Amino acid sequence: MVSNVNMGVFFLLVKLMLCSSRNLQATINPTIGAPWPMPQKYTPTGNVYAIDRSSFRFQATGETCDILTSAFARYRQIIFGTTLKFQPQHGSDNGNALTTASVKVKLECDKFPSLESDESYDLVVSASGISINANEVWGALRGLETFSQLIVRRSLQYFINGTTITDFPRFQHRGMLIDTSRHFLSVDVIKEHIEAMAQNKFNVLHWHIVDDPSFPYTSTAFPEMSEKSSEGIILPEFDTPGNQKFSFMQSNPDITTFMSKMSFGTSYSKLEQYYMQNLLNIIGKKLNKGYLIWQEVIDNGAMVQPDTVVEVWKGGYVEELAKITKLGYKTLLSSCWYLNYISYGDDWRKYYACDPQQFNGTDEQKKLIIGGETCMWGEFVDDTNLIARFWPRAAAVGERLWSDMSLKNAAEAAPRLEEHRCRMVSRGFAAEPVNGPGYCPEEYTMF
Structure with missing residues (x-):
């Protein structure tokens, strides 16, 4: 006879076993030294070469500037760390190790990047050495990032896969939206996020600064702010009138009087069109600036400049993309990439799909599609979870916007993303697991 206690234990064990076996999935085995996002042309040779950490250096063989020399120092730290914990014995295991990466930039360095910057590069790793060639310094930076991803550390030794790469972005605008109107984001976290963007080859930070919940920007020097934004990576957004409901218009007698004067009747859509048209005229004519607008400005019939960029964010985006591009406007997509x-x-x-x-x-x-953006709206996001919410899920968007459109197989991409997630963790980013059970050689620590 089985006691009631034993029956209870038996039932509990069976229940636990059934629960634990539900939703089991195979562990994704990570690749070793495979880049993310995938380059346009990527040819591994099958050879592996040692790298001599103690003597390894980057060497500029063409144009050079502070941007490039700073990148050399930054990537040496990323790859090897700040201090040498061991001294390899020269002439033994490292006798044939690679010691130099030659980086050649053809054109004089621009001070700031832009959407027209040339980010293309060629990268070759062979027994005769390592070379990165680029037209502009921005391409060299992309090449340095890819180079760092080819390197694998095993215990106290470093190795690199022999590879030939020709690479360039598919789209010129590869953006990420952060929202500081709904929750505060510290400068340190925003900077950390920009570093993660660089690792994943994003190039535009769309900064949603203000909206109806708050206006956290107090400056009387807006022209200076506008000038600084020309540096290329920051796209400041002042959302107006914000996500307000029509009730705020209906309750204001001055607005009702104005609508009557303009013969709008009770059509608040006409009022919105009038408001947006005047705002766009101020930006376009008085400030002599181009603008990026959300799709409803076009949907509501406002007249905009021919060089306007329209961001499609609502559902039914397939039809909307066809509609906006048929009107001749450059277009961005974010509808399917709301990572919040x-x-x-x-x-x-x-x-990824x-x-x-x-x-x-x-x-x-289709040539009018200049890229897209992944968005992280801030209703439930602040310093505590921005990085983990974004990464590495946003990396899937990064590859879609950078790599060739033929790259569509998520099952084939999963092992590379698994490695890339661990690569981000090793650099100190709180990148969350995305493929189920697994582990990283260097697990994340907050300390």
């Missing part, structure tokens, strides 16, 4: 919407499991795969040029349109229309 989280769900259980490996949801990066749906972000979304493509900005998958709509019915002519080749000329």
